[in-house]
Amino acid sequence: MAILDPILDRFRKRPPTVSVVTLRGVIGGLGPTRRGLSLETVAPVLETAFKDKHTTAVALIVNSPGGSPVQSDLIARRIRDLAAEHEKPVTAFVEDVAASGGYWIACAADEILVNPASIVGSIGVVSAGFGFVEALDKLGVERRIHTAGSRKALLDPFSPEREEDVSYLKAVQVELHQLFIDWVRKRRGDNLKAEEEPELFEGKFWTGTRGIAIGLADGEGELRSVMRARHGDKTRFRQVERRRSLFERLRFGASADPVAIGEGTLTAIGERAVWSRFGL
Structure with missing residues:
Protein backbone atom coordinates (compact mmCIF):
# COMPACT_ATOMS: atom_id res chain seq x y z
CA MET A 1 0.00 0.00 0.00
CA ALA A 2 2.96 2.31 0.60
CA ILE A 3 3.56 2.36 -3.14
CA LEU A 4 0.02 3.71 -3.71
CA ASP A 5 0.20 6.38 -1.00
CA PRO A 6 1.61 9.17 -3.23
CA ILE A 7 -1.13 8.52 -5.79
CA LEU A 8 -3.86 8.45 -3.15
CA ASP A 9 -2.52 11.66 -1.60
CA ARG A 10 -2.94 13.43 -4.94
CA PHE A 11 -6.65 12.55 -4.93
CA ARG A 12 -7.08 13.37 -1.24
CA LYS A 13 -5.56 16.80 -1.79
CA ARG A 14 -7.67 17.72 -4.77
CA PRO A 15 -7.15 21.42 -5.55
CA PRO A 16 -10.06 23.83 -4.99
CA THR A 17 -12.59 24.02 -7.81
CA VAL A 18 -14.67 27.06 -8.71
CA SER A 19 -17.78 26.37 -10.79
CA VAL A 20 -18.36 29.19 -13.28
CA VAL A 21 -21.84 29.99 -14.58
CA THR A 22 -22.22 32.59 -17.33
CA LEU A 23 -25.45 34.58 -17.29
CA ARG A 24 -25.31 36.61 -20.48
CA GLY A 25 -28.09 38.24 -22.49
CA VAL A 26 -31.57 39.68 -22.21
CA ILE A 27 -33.72 38.09 -19.50
CA GLY A 28 -36.96 36.39 -20.53
CA GLY A 29 -38.37 34.63 -23.56
CA LEU A 30 -37.20 36.11 -26.85
CA GLY A 31 -39.33 34.10 -29.22
CA PRO A 32 -39.41 30.62 -30.76
CA THR A 33 -36.02 30.90 -32.49
CA ARG A 34 -34.02 32.59 -29.72
CA ARG A 35 -33.94 31.96 -25.98
CA GLY A 36 -33.03 34.52 -23.36
CA LEU A 37 -32.11 33.96 -19.74
CA SER A 38 -34.94 32.26 -17.87
CA LEU A 39 -35.30 29.86 -14.97
CA GLU A 40 -36.00 27.09 -17.48
CA THR A 41 -32.67 27.59 -19.26
CA VAL A 42 -30.58 28.51 -16.21
CA ALA A 43 -31.86 26.14 -13.49
CA PRO A 44 -30.12 22.96 -14.79
CA VAL A 45 -26.81 24.82 -15.03
CA LEU A 46 -27.13 26.22 -11.50
CA GLU A 47 -28.08 22.81 -10.11
CA THR A 48 -24.98 21.25 -11.66
CA ALA A 49 -22.70 24.04 -10.43
CA PHE A 50 -23.85 23.91 -6.82
CA LYS A 51 -24.34 20.15 -6.45
CA ASP A 52 -20.82 19.21 -7.52
CA LYS A 53 -19.24 17.93 -4.29
CA HIS A 54 -15.80 19.11 -5.42
CA THR A 55 -16.95 22.72 -5.91
CA THR A 56 -15.44 25.12 -3.39
CA ALA A 57 -17.27 28.22 -4.60
CA VAL A 58 -19.59 29.37 -7.39
CA ALA A 59 -18.79 32.32 -9.63
CA LEU A 60 -21.44 34.05 -11.71
CA ILE A 61 -20.35 35.94 -14.82
CA VAL A 62 -23.12 38.51 -15.26
CA ASN A 63 -23.54 40.45 -18.47
CA SER A 64 -27.18 41.44 -18.90
CA PRO A 65 -29.08 44.68 -19.58
CA GLY A 66 -32.21 43.27 -17.92
CA GLY A 67 -35.58 42.05 -19.10
CA SER A 68 -38.38 40.15 -17.40
CA PRO A 69 -38.75 41.00 -13.68
CA VAL A 70 -40.39 37.62 -13.06
CA GLN A 71 -37.53 35.62 -14.57
CA SER A 72 -34.99 37.87 -12.84
CA ASP A 73 -36.60 37.14 -9.49
CA LEU A 74 -36.95 33.41 -10.16
CA ILE A 75 -33.30 33.05 -11.16
CA ALA A 76 -32.09 35.13 -8.20
CA ARG A 77 -34.13 33.13 -5.70
CA ARG A 78 -32.95 29.84 -7.15
CA ILE A 79 -29.35 30.98 -6.70
CA ARG A 80 -30.00 31.84 -3.05
CA ASP A 81 -31.83 28.55 -2.40
CA LEU A 82 -28.98 26.49 -3.86
CA ALA A 83 -26.31 28.51 -2.07
CA ALA A 84 -28.04 27.89 1.26
CA GLU A 85 -28.72 24.23 0.54
CA HIS A 86 -25.15 23.42 -0.48
CA GLU A 87 -23.41 26.03 1.69
CA LYS A 88 -21.37 27.42 -1.19
CA PRO A 89 -20.24 31.06 -1.37
CA VAL A 90 -21.33 32.94 -4.50
CA THR A 91 -19.49 35.80 -6.16
CA ALA A 92 -20.88 37.78 -9.10
CA TYR A 103 -28.47 43.72 -11.39
CA TRP A 104 -31.42 41.97 -9.74
CA ILE A 105 -29.67 38.66 -10.46
CA ALA A 106 -26.23 39.96 -9.42
CA CYS A 107 -27.68 40.84 -6.01
CA ALA A 108 -28.27 37.12 -5.40
CA ALA A 109 -24.50 36.75 -4.94
CA ASP A 110 -22.77 37.20 -1.59
CA GLU A 111 -20.44 39.67 -3.26
CA ILE A 112 -20.55 41.77 -6.43
CA LEU A 113 -17.25 42.60 -8.16
CA VAL A 114 -17.01 44.85 -11.20
CA ASN A 115 -14.67 46.26 -13.80
CA PRO A 116 -14.20 50.04 -13.41
CA ALA A 117 -15.93 50.48 -16.79
CA SER A 118 -18.84 48.13 -16.04
CA ILE A 119 -22.37 49.53 -15.90
CA VAL A 120 -24.48 48.71 -12.83
CA GLY A 121 -27.83 49.78 -11.43
CA SER A 122 -30.90 50.87 -13.40
CA ILE A 123 -33.14 49.92 -10.48
CA GLY A 124 -36.49 50.69 -12.02
CA VAL A 125 -39.26 49.41 -14.26
CA VAL A 126 -39.93 50.39 -17.86
CA SER A 127 -42.69 49.65 -20.34
CA ALA A 128 -42.32 50.87 -23.92
CA GLY A 129 -44.35 50.60 -27.06
CA PHE A 130 -45.69 52.46 -30.10
CA GLY A 131 -48.93 54.15 -31.08
CA PHE A 132 -50.20 53.59 -34.62
CA VAL A 133 -53.49 55.52 -34.49
CA GLU A 134 -52.49 58.28 -36.90
CA ALA A 135 -50.82 55.80 -39.23
CA LEU A 136 -54.08 53.85 -39.50
CA ASP A 137 -55.99 57.06 -40.23
CA LYS A 138 -53.62 57.96 -43.06
CA LEU A 139 -53.92 54.49 -44.50
CA GLY A 140 -57.69 54.58 -44.23
CA VAL A 141 -57.75 51.50 -42.00
CA GLU A 142 -60.52 51.05 -39.44
CA ARG A 143 -59.52 49.38 -36.17
CA ARG A 144 -62.08 46.81 -34.98
CA ILE A 145 -61.66 45.24 -31.56
CA HIS A 146 -64.22 43.40 -29.43
CA THR A 147 -63.66 42.38 -25.82
CA ALA A 148 -65.41 40.79 -22.87
CA GLY A 149 -64.05 42.96 -20.08
CA SER A 150 -63.81 46.73 -20.38
CA ARG A 151 -60.02 46.82 -19.80
CA LYS A 152 -59.07 43.77 -21.84
CA ALA A 153 -57.63 45.91 -24.65
CA LEU A 154 -55.64 48.04 -22.23
CA LEU A 155 -53.09 50.24 -24.06
CA ASP A 156 -53.83 48.71 -27.44
CA PRO A 157 -51.26 50.33 -29.79
CA PHE A 158 -53.85 50.78 -32.54
CA SER A 159 -56.32 52.68 -30.31
CA PRO A 160 -56.04 56.16 -28.77
CA GLU A 161 -54.19 56.17 -25.44
CA ARG A 162 -56.47 56.73 -22.46
CA GLU A 163 -55.34 58.50 -19.29
CA GLU A 164 -56.98 55.92 -17.03
CA ASP A 165 -55.12 53.12 -18.82
CA VAL A 166 -51.78 54.86 -18.34
CA SER A 167 -52.56 55.42 -14.65
CA TYR A 168 -53.34 51.73 -14.25
CA LEU A 169 -50.06 50.72 -15.91
CA LYS A 170 -48.07 53.11 -13.72
CA ALA A 171 -49.68 51.64 -10.59
CA VAL A 172 -48.49 48.18 -11.66
CA GLN A 173 -45.02 49.57 -12.36
CA VAL A 174 -44.85 51.13 -8.89
CA GLU A 175 -45.65 47.76 -7.33
CA LEU A 176 -42.97 45.97 -9.37
CA HIS A 177 -40.48 48.75 -8.62
CA GLN A 178 -41.05 48.33 -4.90
CA LEU A 179 -40.37 44.59 -5.16
CA PHE A 180 -37.06 45.40 -6.86
CA ILE A 181 -36.16 47.98 -4.22
CA ASP A 182 -36.99 45.59 -1.37
CA TRP A 183 -34.79 42.89 -2.91
CA VAL A 184 -31.82 45.25 -3.34
CA ARG A 185 -32.17 46.52 0.23
CA LYS A 186 -32.41 42.97 1.56
CA ARG A 187 -29.33 41.78 -0.29
CA ARG A 188 -27.12 44.88 -0.13
CA GLY A 189 -28.18 46.00 3.36
CA ASP A 190 -25.77 48.41 5.04
CA ASN A 191 -23.55 48.51 1.94
CA LEU A 192 -25.93 51.02 0.37
CA LYS A 193 -24.99 54.60 1.09
CA ALA A 194 -28.05 56.13 2.80
CA GLU A 195 -27.32 59.62 1.48
CA GLU A 196 -27.45 58.28 -2.07
CA GLU A 197 -30.74 56.36 -1.71
CA PRO A 198 -32.96 59.01 -3.35
CA GLU A 199 -30.95 58.49 -6.56
CA LEU A 200 -30.27 54.77 -6.19
CA PHE A 201 -33.82 53.77 -6.97
CA GLU A 202 -34.67 56.29 -9.72
CA GLY A 203 -33.58 53.99 -12.53
CA LYS A 204 -30.17 55.62 -13.01
CA PHE A 205 -27.10 53.56 -13.82
CA TRP A 206 -23.44 54.09 -12.96
CA THR A 207 -19.94 52.93 -13.84
CA GLY A 208 -18.41 50.14 -11.79
CA THR A 209 -16.20 52.63 -9.94
CA ARG A 210 -19.16 54.80 -8.95
CA GLY A 211 -21.21 51.69 -8.16
CA ILE A 212 -18.64 50.69 -5.54
CA ALA A 213 -18.70 54.17 -4.00
CA ILE A 214 -22.48 54.14 -3.52
CA GLY A 215 -22.68 50.52 -2.37
CA LEU A 216 -24.12 48.78 -5.42
CA ALA A 217 -20.92 46.73 -5.74
CA ASP A 218 -18.24 45.58 -3.32
CA GLY A 219 -15.07 46.14 -5.30
CA GLU A 220 -13.13 45.59 -8.49
CA GLY A 221 -12.10 42.13 -9.55
CA GLU A 222 -11.51 39.64 -12.36
CA LEU A 223 -12.57 36.02 -11.98
CA ARG A 224 -9.29 34.11 -12.13
CA SER A 225 -7.11 36.50 -10.19
CA VAL A 226 -9.66 36.93 -7.40
CA MET A 227 -10.47 33.25 -7.01
CA ARG A 228 -6.80 32.20 -7.07
CA ALA A 229 -5.94 34.85 -4.50
CA ARG A 230 -8.62 33.40 -2.22
CA HIS A 231 -8.33 29.68 -2.84
CA GLY A 232 -4.77 29.21 -4.05
CA ASP A 233 -2.76 29.25 -7.26
CA LYS A 234 -3.83 25.70 -8.10
CA THR A 235 -7.53 26.57 -8.14
CA ARG A 236 -9.36 24.93 -11.00
CA PHE A 237 -12.18 26.55 -12.96
CA ARG A 238 -15.10 24.47 -14.20
CA GLN A 239 -17.28 26.18 -16.79
CA VAL A 240 -20.83 24.86 -16.42
CA GLU A 241 -23.02 25.28 -19.50
CA ARG A 242 -26.46 24.21 -20.63
CA ARG A 243 -26.61 21.43 -23.14
CA ARG A 244 -28.89 22.16 -26.06
CA SER A 245 -31.19 19.42 -27.24
CA LEU A 246 -30.89 17.95 -30.73
CA PHE A 247 -34.09 19.79 -31.71
CA GLU A 248 -32.60 23.12 -30.61
CA ARG A 249 -29.36 22.50 -32.50
CA LEU A 250 -31.29 21.65 -35.64
CA ARG A 251 -33.80 24.48 -35.19
CA PHE A 252 -31.22 27.17 -34.53
CA GLY A 253 -29.14 25.96 -37.42
CA ALA A 254 -32.03 26.15 -39.88
CA SER A 255 -30.95 29.50 -41.30
CA ALA A 256 -32.73 28.81 -44.59
CA ASP A 257 -36.12 28.92 -42.86
CA PRO A 258 -37.62 32.30 -43.88
CA VAL A 259 -39.92 32.36 -40.84
CA ALA A 260 -36.98 31.74 -38.53
CA ILE A 261 -34.98 34.44 -40.30
CA GLY A 262 -37.81 36.96 -39.90
CA GLU A 263 -38.38 36.14 -36.25
CA GLY A 264 -34.66 36.19 -35.55
CA THR A 265 -34.25 39.58 -37.19
CA LEU A 266 -37.06 41.16 -35.18
CA THR A 267 -35.75 39.62 -31.98
CA ALA A 268 -32.23 40.82 -32.69
CA ILE A 269 -33.53 44.37 -33.23
CA GLY A 270 -35.33 44.24 -29.89
CA GLU A 271 -32.25 42.90 -28.13
CA ARG A 272 -30.08 45.55 -29.75
CA ALA A 273 -32.42 48.26 -28.47
CA VAL A 274 -32.14 46.98 -24.89
CA TRP A 275 -28.33 46.81 -24.99
CA SER A 276 -28.02 50.21 -26.70
CA ARG A 277 -29.50 51.98 -23.67
CA PHE A 278 -26.15 51.39 -22.01
CA GLY A 279 -23.99 52.34 -24.99
CA LEU A 280 -23.32 48.70 -25.90
Missing part, protein backbone atom coordinates in the same frame (compact mmCIF):
# COMPACT_ATOMS: atom_id res chain seq x y z
CA PHE A 93 -18.39 39.20 -11.59
CA VAL A 94 -19.96 41.93 -13.72
CA GLU A 95 -18.67 42.26 -17.26
CA ASP A 96 -20.09 45.02 -19.49
CA VAL A 97 -23.37 45.52 -17.68
CA ALA A 98 -25.54 44.28 -14.83
CA ALA A 99 -28.49 46.62 -15.13
CA SER A 100 -32.15 46.34 -14.22
CA GLY A 101 -32.91 42.60 -14.15
CA GLY A 102 -29.21 41.89 -14.62
Whole structure:
Protein backbone atom coordinates (compact mmCIF):
# COMPACT_ATOMS: atom_id res chain seq x y z
CA MET A 1 0.00 0.00 0.00
CA ALA A 2 2.96 2.31 0.60
CA ILE A 3 3.56 2.36 -3.14
CA LEU A 4 0.02 3.71 -3.71
CA ASP A 5 0.20 6.38 -1.00
CA PRO A 6 1.61 9.17 -3.23
CA ILE A 7 -1.13 8.52 -5.79
CA LEU A 8 -3.86 8.45 -3.15
CA ASP A 9 -2.52 11.66 -1.60
CA ARG A 10 -2.94 13.43 -4.94
CA PHE A 11 -6.65 12.55 -4.93
CA ARG A 12 -7.08 13.37 -1.24
CA LYS A 13 -5.56 16.80 -1.79
CA ARG A 14 -7.67 17.72 -4.77
CA PRO A 15 -7.15 21.42 -5.55
CA PRO A 16 -10.06 23.83 -4.99
CA THR A 17 -12.59 24.02 -7.81
CA VAL A 18 -14.67 27.06 -8.71
CA SER A 19 -17.78 26.37 -10.79
CA VAL A 20 -18.36 29.19 -13.28
CA VAL A 21 -21.84 29.99 -14.58
CA THR A 22 -22.22 32.59 -17.33
CA LEU A 23 -25.45 34.58 -17.29
CA ARG A 24 -25.31 36.61 -20.48
CA GLY A 25 -28.09 38.24 -22.49
CA VAL A 26 -31.57 39.68 -22.21
CA ILE A 27 -33.72 38.09 -19.50
CA GLY A 28 -36.96 36.39 -20.53
CA GLY A 29 -38.37 34.63 -23.56
CA LEU A 30 -37.20 36.11 -26.85
CA GLY A 31 -39.33 34.10 -29.22
CA PRO A 32 -39.41 30.62 -30.76
CA THR A 33 -36.02 30.90 -32.49
CA ARG A 34 -34.02 32.59 -29.72
CA ARG A 35 -33.94 31.96 -25.98
CA GLY A 36 -33.03 34.52 -23.36
CA LEU A 37 -32.11 33.96 -19.74
CA SER A 38 -34.94 32.26 -17.87
CA LEU A 39 -35.30 29.86 -14.97
CA GLU A 40 -36.00 27.09 -17.48
CA THR A 41 -32.67 27.59 -19.26
CA VAL A 42 -30.58 28.51 -16.21
CA ALA A 43 -31.86 26.14 -13.49
CA PRO A 44 -30.12 22.96 -14.79
CA VAL A 45 -26.81 24.82 -15.03
CA LEU A 46 -27.13 26.22 -11.50
CA GLU A 47 -28.08 22.81 -10.11
CA THR A 48 -24.98 21.25 -11.66
CA ALA A 49 -22.70 24.04 -10.43
CA PHE A 50 -23.85 23.91 -6.82
CA LYS A 51 -24.34 20.15 -6.45
CA ASP A 52 -20.82 19.21 -7.52
CA LYS A 53 -19.24 17.93 -4.29
CA HIS A 54 -15.80 19.11 -5.42
CA THR A 55 -16.95 22.72 -5.91
CA THR A 56 -15.44 25.12 -3.39
CA ALA A 57 -17.27 28.22 -4.60
CA VAL A 58 -19.59 29.37 -7.39
CA ALA A 59 -18.79 32.32 -9.63
CA LEU A 60 -21.44 34.05 -11.71
CA ILE A 61 -20.35 35.94 -14.82
CA VAL A 62 -23.12 38.51 -15.26
CA ASN A 63 -23.54 40.45 -18.47
CA SER A 64 -27.18 41.44 -18.90
CA PRO A 65 -29.08 44.68 -19.58
CA GLY A 66 -32.21 43.27 -17.92
CA GLY A 67 -35.58 42.05 -19.10
CA SER A 68 -38.38 40.15 -17.40
CA PRO A 69 -38.75 41.00 -13.68
CA VAL A 70 -40.39 37.62 -13.06
CA GLN A 71 -37.53 35.62 -14.57
CA SER A 72 -34.99 37.87 -12.84
CA ASP A 73 -36.60 37.14 -9.49
CA LEU A 74 -36.95 33.41 -10.16
CA ILE A 75 -33.30 33.05 -11.16
CA ALA A 76 -32.09 35.13 -8.20
CA ARG A 77 -34.13 33.13 -5.70
CA ARG A 78 -32.95 29.84 -7.15
CA ILE A 79 -29.35 30.98 -6.70
CA ARG A 80 -30.00 31.84 -3.05
CA ASP A 81 -31.83 28.55 -2.40
CA LEU A 82 -28.98 26.49 -3.86
CA ALA A 83 -26.31 28.51 -2.07
CA ALA A 84 -28.04 27.89 1.26
CA GLU A 85 -28.72 24.23 0.54
CA HIS A 86 -25.15 23.42 -0.48
CA GLU A 87 -23.41 26.03 1.69
CA LYS A 88 -21.37 27.42 -1.19
CA PRO A 89 -20.24 31.06 -1.37
CA VAL A 90 -21.33 32.94 -4.50
CA THR A 91 -19.49 35.80 -6.16
CA ALA A 92 -20.88 37.78 -9.10
CA PHE A 93 -18.39 39.20 -11.59
CA VAL A 94 -19.96 41.93 -13.72
CA GLU A 95 -18.67 42.26 -17.26
CA ASP A 96 -20.09 45.02 -19.49
CA VAL A 97 -23.37 45.52 -17.68
CA ALA A 98 -25.54 44.28 -14.83
CA ALA A 99 -28.49 46.62 -15.13
CA SER A 100 -32.15 46.34 -14.22
CA GLY A 101 -32.91 42.60 -14.15
CA GLY A 102 -29.21 41.89 -14.62
CA TYR A 103 -28.47 43.72 -11.39
CA TRP A 104 -31.42 41.97 -9.74
CA ILE A 105 -29.67 38.66 -10.46
CA ALA A 106 -26.23 39.96 -9.42
CA CYS A 107 -27.68 40.84 -6.01
CA ALA A 108 -28.27 37.12 -5.40
CA ALA A 109 -24.50 36.75 -4.94
CA ASP A 110 -22.77 37.20 -1.59
CA GLU A 111 -20.44 39.67 -3.26
CA ILE A 112 -20.55 41.77 -6.43
CA LEU A 113 -17.25 42.60 -8.16
CA VAL A 114 -17.01 44.85 -11.20
CA ASN A 115 -14.67 46.26 -13.80
CA PRO A 116 -14.20 50.04 -13.41
CA ALA A 117 -15.93 50.48 -16.79
CA SER A 118 -18.84 48.13 -16.04
CA ILE A 119 -22.37 49.53 -15.90
CA VAL A 120 -24.48 48.71 -12.83
CA GLY A 121 -27.83 49.78 -11.43
CA SER A 122 -30.90 50.87 -13.40
CA ILE A 123 -33.14 49.92 -10.48
CA GLY A 124 -36.49 50.69 -12.02
CA VAL A 125 -39.26 49.41 -14.26
CA VAL A 126 -39.93 50.39 -17.86
CA SER A 127 -42.69 49.65 -20.34
CA ALA A 128 -42.32 50.87 -23.92
CA GLY A 129 -44.35 50.60 -27.06
CA PHE A 130 -45.69 52.46 -30.10
CA GLY A 131 -48.93 54.15 -31.08
CA PHE A 132 -50.20 53.59 -34.62
CA VAL A 133 -53.49 55.52 -34.49
CA GLU A 134 -52.49 58.28 -36.90
CA ALA A 135 -50.82 55.80 -39.23
CA LEU A 136 -54.08 53.85 -39.50
CA ASP A 137 -55.99 57.06 -40.23
CA LYS A 138 -53.62 57.96 -43.06
CA LEU A 139 -53.92 54.49 -44.50
CA GLY A 140 -57.69 54.58 -44.23
CA VAL A 141 -57.75 51.50 -42.00
CA GLU A 142 -60.52 51.05 -39.44
CA ARG A 143 -59.52 49.38 -36.17
CA ARG A 144 -62.08 46.81 -34.98
CA ILE A 145 -61.66 45.24 -31.56
CA HIS A 146 -64.22 43.40 -29.43
CA THR A 147 -63.66 42.38 -25.82
CA ALA A 148 -65.41 40.79 -22.87
CA GLY A 149 -64.05 42.96 -20.08
CA SER A 150 -63.81 46.73 -20.38
CA ARG A 151 -60.02 46.82 -19.80
CA LYS A 152 -59.07 43.77 -21.84
CA ALA A 153 -57.63 45.91 -24.65
CA LEU A 154 -55.64 48.04 -22.23
CA LEU A 155 -53.09 50.24 -24.06
CA ASP A 156 -53.83 48.71 -27.44
CA PRO A 157 -51.26 50.33 -29.79
CA PHE A 158 -53.85 50.78 -32.54
CA SER A 159 -56.32 52.68 -30.31
CA PRO A 160 -56.04 56.16 -28.77
CA GLU A 161 -54.19 56.17 -25.44
CA ARG A 162 -56.47 56.73 -22.46
CA GLU A 163 -55.34 58.50 -19.29
CA GLU A 164 -56.98 55.92 -17.03
CA ASP A 165 -55.12 53.12 -18.82
CA VAL A 166 -51.78 54.86 -18.34
CA SER A 167 -52.56 55.42 -14.65
CA TYR A 168 -53.34 51.73 -14.25
CA LEU A 169 -50.06 50.72 -15.91
CA LYS A 170 -48.07 53.11 -13.72
CA ALA A 171 -49.68 51.64 -10.59
CA VAL A 172 -48.49 48.18 -11.66
CA GLN A 173 -45.02 49.57 -12.36
CA VAL A 174 -44.85 51.13 -8.89
CA GLU A 175 -45.65 47.76 -7.33
CA LEU A 176 -42.97 45.97 -9.37
CA HIS A 177 -40.48 48.75 -8.62
CA GLN A 178 -41.05 48.33 -4.90
CA LEU A 179 -40.37 44.59 -5.16
CA PHE A 180 -37.06 45.40 -6.86
CA ILE A 181 -36.16 47.98 -4.22
CA ASP A 182 -36.99 45.59 -1.37
CA TRP A 183 -34.79 42.89 -2.91
CA VAL A 184 -31.82 45.25 -3.34
CA ARG A 185 -32.17 46.52 0.23
CA LYS A 186 -32.41 42.97 1.56
CA ARG A 187 -29.33 41.78 -0.29
CA ARG A 188 -27.12 44.88 -0.13
CA GLY A 189 -28.18 46.00 3.36
CA ASP A 190 -25.77 48.41 5.04
CA ASN A 191 -23.55 48.51 1.94
CA LEU A 192 -25.93 51.02 0.37
CA LYS A 193 -24.99 54.60 1.09
CA ALA A 194 -28.05 56.13 2.80
CA GLU A 195 -27.32 59.62 1.48
CA GLU A 196 -27.45 58.28 -2.07
CA GLU A 197 -30.74 56.36 -1.71
CA PRO A 198 -32.96 59.01 -3.35
CA GLU A 199 -30.95 58.49 -6.56
CA LEU A 200 -30.27 54.77 -6.19
CA PHE A 201 -33.82 53.77 -6.97
CA GLU A 202 -34.67 56.29 -9.72
CA GLY A 203 -33.58 53.99 -12.53
CA LYS A 204 -30.17 55.62 -13.01
CA PHE A 205 -27.10 53.56 -13.82
CA TRP A 206 -23.44 54.09 -12.96
CA THR A 207 -19.94 52.93 -13.84
CA GLY A 208 -18.41 50.14 -11.79
CA THR A 209 -16.20 52.63 -9.94
CA ARG A 210 -19.16 54.80 -8.95
CA GLY A 211 -21.21 51.69 -8.16
CA ILE A 212 -18.64 50.69 -5.54
CA ALA A 213 -18.70 54.17 -4.00
CA ILE A 214 -22.48 54.14 -3.52
CA GLY A 215 -22.68 50.52 -2.37
CA LEU A 216 -24.12 48.78 -5.42
CA ALA A 217 -20.92 46.73 -5.74
CA ASP A 218 -18.24 45.58 -3.32
CA GLY A 219 -15.07 46.14 -5.30
CA GLU A 220 -13.13 45.59 -8.49
CA GLY A 221 -12.10 42.13 -9.55
CA GLU A 222 -11.51 39.64 -12.36
CA LEU A 223 -12.57 36.02 -11.98
CA ARG A 224 -9.29 34.11 -12.13
CA SER A 225 -7.11 36.50 -10.19
CA VAL A 226 -9.66 36.93 -7.40
CA MET A 227 -10.47 33.25 -7.01
CA ARG A 228 -6.80 32.20 -7.07
CA ALA A 229 -5.94 34.85 -4.50
CA ARG A 230 -8.62 33.40 -2.22
CA HIS A 231 -8.33 29.68 -2.84
CA GLY A 232 -4.77 29.21 -4.05
CA ASP A 233 -2.76 29.25 -7.26
CA LYS A 234 -3.83 25.70 -8.10
CA THR A 235 -7.53 26.57 -8.14
CA ARG A 236 -9.36 24.93 -11.00
CA PHE A 237 -12.18 26.55 -12.96
CA ARG A 238 -15.10 24.47 -14.20
CA GLN A 239 -17.28 26.18 -16.79
CA VAL A 240 -20.83 24.86 -16.42
CA GLU A 241 -23.02 25.28 -19.50
CA ARG A 242 -26.46 24.21 -20.63
CA ARG A 243 -26.61 21.43 -23.14
CA ARG A 244 -28.89 22.16 -26.06
CA SER A 245 -31.19 19.42 -27.24
CA LEU A 246 -30.89 17.95 -30.73
CA PHE A 247 -34.09 19.79 -31.71
CA GLU A 248 -32.60 23.12 -30.61
CA ARG A 249 -29.36 22.50 -32.50
CA LEU A 250 -31.29 21.65 -35.64
CA ARG A 251 -33.80 24.48 -35.19
CA PHE A 252 -31.22 27.17 -34.53
CA GLY A 253 -29.14 25.96 -37.42
CA ALA A 254 -32.03 26.15 -39.88
CA SER A 255 -30.95 29.50 -41.30
CA ALA A 256 -32.73 28.81 -44.59
CA ASP A 257 -36.12 28.92 -42.86
CA PRO A 258 -37.62 32.30 -43.88
CA VAL A 259 -39.92 32.36 -40.84
CA ALA A 260 -36.98 31.74 -38.53
CA ILE A 261 -34.98 34.44 -40.30
CA GLY A 262 -37.81 36.96 -39.90
CA GLU A 263 -38.38 36.14 -36.25
CA GLY A 264 -34.66 36.19 -35.55
CA THR A 265 -34.25 39.58 -37.19
CA LEU A 266 -37.06 41.16 -35.18
CA THR A 267 -35.75 39.62 -31.98
CA ALA A 268 -32.23 40.82 -32.69
CA ILE A 269 -33.53 44.37 -33.23
CA GLY A 270 -35.33 44.24 -29.89
CA GLU A 271 -32.25 42.90 -28.13
CA ARG A 272 -30.08 45.55 -29.75
CA ALA A 273 -32.42 48.26 -28.47
CA VAL A 274 -32.14 46.98 -24.89
CA TRP A 275 -28.33 46.81 -24.99
CA SER A 276 -28.02 50.21 -26.70
CA ARG A 277 -29.50 51.98 -23.67
CA PHE A 278 -26.15 51.39 -22.01
CA GLY A 279 -23.99 52.34 -24.99
CA LEU A 280 -23.32 48.70 -25.90
